[in-house]
Amino acid sequence: MSARRFVLPEVDDTRELGTALGGLLRAGDLVVLTGTLGAGKTTLTQGLGAALGVRGAVTSPTFVIARVHPSTVGGPPLVHVDAYRLGGSLELDDLDLDASVAESVTVVEWGHGLAEGLAEDRLELVLDVDPATEVRTATVTGVGGRWAGSDDGGPDPLESLGGEPC
Numbered sequence: 001m002s003a004r005r006f007v008l009p010e011v012d013d014t015r016e017l018g019t020a021l022g023g024l025l026r027a028g029d030l031v032v033l034t035g036t037l038g039a040g041k042t043t044l045t046q047g048l049g050a051a052l053g054v055r056g057a058v059t060s061p062t063f064v065i066a067r068v069h070p071s072t073v074g075g076p077p078l079v080h081v082d083a084y085r086l087g088g089s090l091e092l093d094d095l096d097l098d099a100s101v102a103e104s105v106t107v108v109e110w111g112h113g114l115a116e117g118l119a120e121d122r123l124e125l126v127l128d129v130d131p132a133t134e135v136r137t138a139t140v141t142g143v144g145g146r147w148a149g150s151d152d153g154g155p156d157p158l159e160s161l162g163g164e165p166c
Contacts, residue, residue, distance in 0.1 A: 002147055002156040004163035008136040014040040014127070017138060018047020020161050021123070025052065025105045027076035029146070030119035032111040035127030040136050041109045044127065045080055052105060054078045060109075068104075076104050083110040121146035139166060 008014045025031070025048065033041040042060045049058040053073035060082060069078040108115040116122065121144030129136045140158055142148065147157055156165070 001141060001143055002158050003139060003141040003166045004156075004158050004161060005166045006138045006140070006161070006163040008040070008138060011040070011043055014043045014136055014138070015047040015050075017161070018044035018049075019051045020047075021140070022048040022051025022105075024157065024160070025076075027104060028102050028119070028121075029105050030115065030122040031105070031107045032115050032122055032124045033107060033109045033127065034112040034125065036129065039127035039129045040138075041127060044125065044138070045078075045107050045109070048105070048107060049078050049080075052076065052078050079104045079106040081106065081108045081111070081115075083108055083114050116143075120144045123147065138163075 006013075006017055008017060021031075021044075031048070033044065035041050042058070046058045049069055052069075052075055053071055054069035054077065055072050056067075056069050058069060058078070058080060059067075066079065066081045069080065071077055106118065108118075112124070116124075124141045124143060126139045126141075127136060128138075140161065140163070142158055
């Protein structure tokens with residue numbers, strides 16, 4: 001497991017982290033986002049969408065639960081899910097996301113405790129915002145072999161994002 005922490009003073013910094021992270025993602029990757037309202041989950045996903053070259057504006061899927069953004073550049077589609085209104089893992093299971101995880105980059109907002117079973121390898125992102133300063137922090141944790149680096153002590157795959165190891 002590898003983890004990095006980022007301080008994001010401006011909203012654009014959150015989007016830029018998403019763009020950098022999107023450059024590392026490929027079909028089959030799962031990203032589980034956790035954070036309070038206004039912490040930047042959708043903003044980060046907008047950066048992911050930009051890096052992946054997907055079609056359509058990436059907006060919060062709160063009321064539609066899930067939205068698919070096809071690639072305009074021959075890459076994987078972005079499946080953007082908001083689990084906030086779901087009553088539990090059975091309702092998430094009803095979305096049949098496991099059928100599309102292998103071909104897509106799947107992002108699940110409010111997915112902690114619900115979406116981890118969709119993929120053995122995943123990124124878990126926790127976003128926090130200081131209400132007094134509106135400065136955000138993000139902790140990105142890679143879970144599983146995809147994010148563990150090489151067996152010979154090779155580089156942390158998240159190291160290219162910058163931030164501080166944690």
